[in-house]
Amino acid sequence: MVRHFGMFQFKDGVSAAQIDTCFQEMKGMIGKIPGLLAMEHGPYESGEGLNDGFTHGFIMSFDTAASRDAYLPNPEHERVKDIVIPCLERVAVFDFEV
16 A cells, blocks of 8 residues: 655645635545545644644555556546645655555
8 A cells, every 4th residue: 555645835825715625626536546545634733843834734545556656647636736736835745655
């Protein structure tokens, strides 16, 4: 299994409703992209302060590395990126196998 972990810093002025839409669209890829099993997300909630300005995170679970690789150029992923990326100041993504 592969975990696809990301962190977002939304641009100033992006509303809570826009943030909700971004994550709804991302979660909506489940069932449309083969091998995408689950997606969890939420805002940063620690007093530790090590988030470096990132405000939200997500974790997607893929059944295999091959499914993750096929997800990257998938048209549904590209459609969702067109919604999410304009709202972002910064993004970081990190994948690992479990």
